[in-house]
Every structure is written in C-alpha cells, then in structure tokens.
Amino acid sequence: MSQFDINSATQEPDLSTAMKVVYLWNYGSEVEELRRLYVKALEAQWIAERDLDWERPIDHIALAATPLGIGFPVEQTSYWRSLSAETVWALKKRMASFRLSNFLHGEQGALMVAAQLVNAVPHTDAKFYAATQTMDEARHVEVFARYIQKLDMVRPIAPNLKGLLDSTLETGDWIKKLVGMQIVVEGLALYSFREMRNLTEEPLLKEILTYVGRDEARHHAYGVQYVERCVPCLSAAEREELEDFAFDAAIAIIGGRNQAGFMAALLQSWAEAGIDTAELLACAQRERDQLTRAQRSGRRRGPVSGFVLPTLRRCGLLSRRVAGRFHEVLQENLGSQVVGSSVEEFMRWIPDLPEDTAAWLLSELE
Numbered sequence: 001m002s003q004f005d006i007n008s009a010t011q012e013p014d015l016s017t018a019m020k021v022v023y024l025w026n027y028g029s030e031v032e033e034l035r036r037l038y039v040k041a042l043e044a045q046w047i048a049e050r051d052l053d054w055e056r057p058i059d060h061i062a063l064a065a066t067p068l069g070i071g072f073p074v075e076q077t078s079y080w081r082s083l084s085a086e087t088v089w090a091l092k093k094r095m096a097s098f099r100l101s102n103f104l105h106g107e108q109g110a111l112m113v114a115a116q117l118v119n120a121v122p123h124t125d126a127k128f129y130a131a132t133q134t135m136d137e138a139r140h141v142e143v144f145a146r147y148i149q150k151l152d153m154v155r156p157i158a159p160n161l162k163g164l165l166d167s168t169l170e171t172g173d174w175i176k177k178l179v180g181m182q183i184v185v186e187g188l189a190l191y192s193f194r195e196m197r198n199l200t201e202e203p204l205l206k207e208i209l210t211y212v213g214r215d216e217a218r219h220h221a222y223g224v225q226y227v228e229r230c231v232p233c234l235s236a237a238e239r240e241e242l243e244d245f246a247f248d249a250a251i252a253i254i255g256g257r258n259q260a261g262f263m264a265a266l267l268q269s270w271a272e273a274g275i276d277t278a279e280l281l282a283c284a285q286r287e288r289d290q291l292t293r294a295q296r297s298g299r300r301r302g303p304v305s306g307f308v309l310p311t312l313r314r315c316g317l318l319s320r321r322v323a324g325r326f327h328e329v330l331q332e333n334l335g336s337q338v339v340g341s342s343v344e345e346f347m348r349w350i351p352d353l354p355e356d357t358a359a360w361l362l363s364e365l366e
C-alpha cells in the first residue's frame, strides 16, 4: 500500500461554511422540469477513462495555435515574435496550464457547491438533480487534472475565482449558492468552454470540452429553471439582496483575468522558462497603441455581458436598479460606444439567452 496520511501537503483547511440541512418527507415530484432534467442527466453519464482516448499525445502545434485570451495581447509584441519556436511553446504550455488550471479549480468548487445543494435545497427533485451534478463535477475535475498533468503541471488558482468560490461556499442561503454557482460560475464556464472548444484544434482538448460543455449546459439549465421558479416567491428586499449577490459575483470575474496576482504568477512561470519578462512588459508598453487597436477591433462581449447578464434577466434578477450598477462598471471597462450611454441602451445591447444552450455550445462563434 502506498503511503497514506489524513492531512495532505496541499490542503487548505480554514474555510468555515454555513448551510442549513433540509429534510423532506414528501418524496413525490413537485418540480416536473427538474425531474426531467435529472433523468436526462442520468442518461447522459459518461466515463472519462473509457470514453476518451488518453493514449493520444497532445498536439503541440494545434495547442500552441489556440488563442488563450489572458486579457493581454502579448503574442502580438515584437519581443514575443522574436522568440524561437521552442521558447514560444514553453510559454504557451505554461499559459495553457494556467488557464486550464483555473477551469480545474473552478470544477472543484462546483463539486463542493453541488454537494452542498443536495443538503440545502428544499425540493426533492432539486436534491436529485444536484446529486447528478455532483457526479458530473467529479468527472470534470478528473478530466481537467488528467489533461493538465499530461501537458505541464497544475498552476495556482486566480485570487478572484477563489474569492467567488469562497463566498458561494460560505453563504448560508441556498438561493445565493444557486445564483453564485449555477448562474455566475456555470455561465462563465459554459461561455469559456464554448469559446475554447471552438478555437482549438487540439483533438483531446476539443473532445474534453465537448463532453464537459454538454454537462455544463444542463447545470446552467438547472439554475435557470429552478431560480426562475423561486424568484417570484421572494419579497422585494430578498430579491434586491439576491441581485446584489449576483452583481458582486459577476463583477469578481470582469477584468479579473488580468488581475495582478494571476499575471504575476504567470510572468513568474515565464521567467522560469528563460525569458526576460521586464523586457516583454516594456515592449508591450512601447507598442501599446498598436496592441490596443488590434485588441479592440476583435473584442467579443465576454462571459458576463454575453451570458451571465442574459441569464440573470431571464431569471428575473436584472432590475433597472442593478442593471444601472452593471452599466457603470462595464462602461469603465469597455466604454460607452460598446455598452451604450444610458441604462436603457445597455439593456437593449444585452443579447437574449440562446433557446437551446446545448446546441449553442456546439455552434460556431458569432
């Protein structure tokens, strides 16, 4: 038997969470659409070991060509373009493992929140569904960990993602857990997985994202269908509080990708690969005007405007009041030409949620 210890060197034991456990003595179905989703989840189970071809080596050229969107157009700098193919691969590999590690850590958070939901939600169908999601998330942790180990090594969690997971795990309010996880984190995941799945030609990664993405489309549907049922039962004050919780969670993501902590860790790993990061940054600074122009023209809506906000609106959690708060932040990030100069214009700019998110996941990017 291999060495066994109750405490692992990498565990982080200090987060106390609040959660009320709800027993239900009526075992019949009350929320039909959630029961249907539960059956669908059972039918769609897959096994990572059996269904994916893990023997296949990672296609370096295809992975290196995958745009990873770290919020900084570093690859267009003349410094980057002067590097050897070997060095570029070393940097790309690290960049991919940073991005995928954050998917992985998010999956661990989802695993734990889904398990909390089994305890905390007050409807049998919702408990059953959360049980299937718990299984799905375990599988997602398994596949991302395995892919990253094949590629490089697991990198640390971005501080803003950690904060978002913490606040969702910590809250004692099950509807806030639902909104934090099923709407904000799952919305972010679904949007990002779709984008990466579309943009990569690396076969194993594309396959993983297809399998995982289908599960995430269902998780997001659970959030929408359940929250949309619950919101009309809340008092005005409770609804406002929930909207503000969603706002804080979503804002933690905006601009977070290039947050100082995350960039510092990535730059450190690039320095270990032998490049002069000070010179790289200085070069990006010198070529700033050109780079921002190139970046602006290709700008997509991003996960919050493109997916989380449409979901909140659909669930009845995007009042004019909170839309005003979102507009203010997004105006600072993207400018009024993009998001509109009034809240009304901003509301019109937010797209509708796709009717069928599972089909949308597999469709081409707009």
Ligand SMILES: [Fe+2]
Pocket (backbone or CB within 6 Å): 107, 110, 136, 137, 140, 216
């Ligand atoms: Fe997941």
Ligand SMILES: [Fe+2]
Pocket (backbone or CB within 6 Å): 110, 137, 186, 215, 216, 219
């Ligand atoms: Fe999920």
